[in-house]
Amino acid sequence: MSDLISALEEIVGPGQLFTGEAIDDRYRADIMGRIHDRPLCVARPRSTAEVAALLRIAGEHGVPVTTQGGRTGAVDGSFAAEGGIVLSLERMNAIEEIDPVSMTITVGAGLPLQAVQEAAEEAGLFLPLDIGARGSATVGGVISTNAGGLRTIRWGLTRDMVLGLEAVLADAGYDWKHLMIGSEGTLGVVTRATLRLRPKPRSVMTALIAARDFDKVVTLLRDFEADLGGQLTSFEVMWRDFFVLVTEANRAKRAPPMTAEHDFYVLVEAMGGDAGSDMERFEATLGRAFDRGDAIDAVIAQSEQERANIWAVREDMAGPMMRLVPLFAFDVSVALRDMPRVAEEISRSVCDAHPGATMLVYGHAGDGNLHFVIGIGDGSREAEHKIDLIVYRAVERAGGSISAEHGIGLAKRDFLGFTRSAGEIALMRTLKRALDPGNILNPGKVIDMAGGALA
């Protein structure tokens, strides 16, 4: 084994390979603060050539390799098992080129998303991709999980922004873009990406709107989409319990932008090309929604401060959530029309089994994406598995997906059969075997090459 270690060290150079106690805890810590297994080593290559050399050596020794970006994934996809190699791309964080004519940016996979956003901004351009973990999540990470986030209605998921990739495969050459995106490091290591940028929006309109029932929420979405003719960027729906928890818990920090008496709250944001007339149009659309009774209360942000206050209702949830720990978080997708029924069904099943359970529901409605947070006062793996089954069975019955934007990783792997057919899973195995015959790339994540999935 020390042969392997010295061969790896030779590749990355002195000070870039860590073993045993010298491995910093951050390479093992997930967003919930749990510390995962200690890997054999952590290697920090700084070039594609080094990554290729590392993979070759790992393959010769049959030692598994897990690629790490910002470790902000939610499904335990970026942690290595004992004896595995962690390939941290944090040093591959160069901004290699910004092309203002073609509006593209080419960066190393280890660059944090926020750094790309800022570089685009500085060039007078705009990267629409935005997620809460923007400061730590890397470009390689958002590609690996095909992250979605807050502006998918208008600009799509990561997949829709990636124009080119350089990936190092265990076996073949490099790149097959769409197969790599979303494969969570199990088919190759993405080392560099070219992302599509957009003209910087000249106007931002943000509103918090209350609605009586989910049908009204759907009507609001469709009307804003049609009226604003392509300017709608975010449509975040929050069920009442979520709104109450977040606004109450943060009341000392900021006054809630609206009373908590309504059943549904929607955060609507649009971006356009003309600050004056865009706001007029946004207000007119909202006015018509009031006239028809689709909106029963609303606040439009009149300043950047008010905008931040409205967004805080949706985003400043880490503190409030901590009050519910232990809790289980879910990221699923179902058809828009099925959302209230599925949420209701899960809530009833959870409360039948655990009277007094808490369940908060919110999500990117425009994208069919729902998040649940469920607390039953028991954080054991057993309890989690039972709640997993309740949630994923309801999603399966509705023909939805057990993962909307967080990937499969390890946490959801055994539930893959709830959302993919046996034929699809067989196909995934075929592809994994073809591209990674030695099963050294993030083994055990996404798909279990050894055994079956629950069904």
Next chain:
Amino acid sequence: MSDLISALEEIVGPGQLFTGEAIDDRYRADIMGRIHDRPLCVARPRSTAEVAALLRIAGEHGVPVTTQGGRTGAVDGSFAAEGGIVLSLERMNAIEEIDPVSMTITVGAGLPLQAVQEAAEEAGLFLPLDIGARGSATVGGVISTNAGGLRTIRWGLTRDMVLGLEAVLADAGYDWKHLMIGSEGTLGVVTRATLRLRPKPRSVMTALIAARDFDKVVTLLRDFEADLGGQLTSFEVMWRDFFVLVTEANRAKRAPPMTAEHDFYVLVEAMGGDAGSDMERFEATLGRAFDRGDAIDAVIAQSEQERANIWAVREDMAGPMMRLVPLFAFDVSVALRDMPRVAEEISRSVCDAHPGATMLVYGHAGDGNLHFVIGIGDGSREAEHKIDLIVYRAVERAGGSISAEHGIGLAKRDFLGFTRSAGEIALMRTLKRALDPGNILNPGKVIDMAGGALA
């Protein structure tokens, strides 16, 4: 062989399998009117189960299968070699579901694109995908080639509209959406698709604009994109020779919307949510372009008739092109900033070799997509190969792609190495081998499993 034929006939039922002289010429005719090899048979299944059964039998006999939609592809991808089976999906043309809440439509792969557009329209919705061959190209065909077309700036390529696929694979189960899209029937047979619809636009603004040079064209694109805040749908650029040829040839049918003295013409179209204020904004943007000298002449369509006249400059080109026969047509992509240089380079090389050659240039500039039509008075395969080399070498030097939206098929297969690295081609072979181990799915198309590609 008659065993095979009777087994196939048993699957599709009487009257749905044709052999020998009974095979209608249309199953062998491409868009240029050329008649390709006569296949062993043409089978017309009407269900996914029948497709699966046909593939199983074909696999057992080791007989290749080529899936056919509307046969409007431009790279000979949908024709079978002698002895092969043509799987025509023309009977799998059902509209299975329209979900107005989720805004999706699920259809059989054999349904023509225009029928989907019309079904969406009837439901008050909108399928943005639009290409010249809309009346004949099928959903399966546009998915198979990942067609782009006229509104990619705002809504992307086919890939961006496909939410789900049902595909029958030769080996595994079904579906892996992004691997299937663009694979031209070489990895599986797409039998059904769910497409994303959009709210029907309430306004359409169309203009023809003349510009002095390509830099001005780029400025126009960026200004319209930023000013219209997401409403821009089409930005079609035409070099002068193209404009002259089409408008002169069609002069008897309709008066040209503008004089032919300018070097570049751009067709700009936007769609929005408010007929009144959208047009005001469109006119204001164009006004500013005049003030800055980016636009030197312009016509805005004031009626559906005027809009049709402007689009005819770009689309009514089949007749005018016929005057240049024999001709060779190209569909490539290069970075926006490289477009004029690449066009100039190719033109010079072609004219050096063939004084008096004609070259017309046009394309979807917003998407990096350029079309060339080149006539040298010699339509032989030899001449074509020489021109192919000139074009693809120039594209390769610019780091572009030899196929923007027409696929690789057979016509471009041997040039794949101009645009994909050896590693990528090896990876494509690995995937093809994994998913179609018997090499029965459209063999010889996209990638030659036997030999190498030119480099």
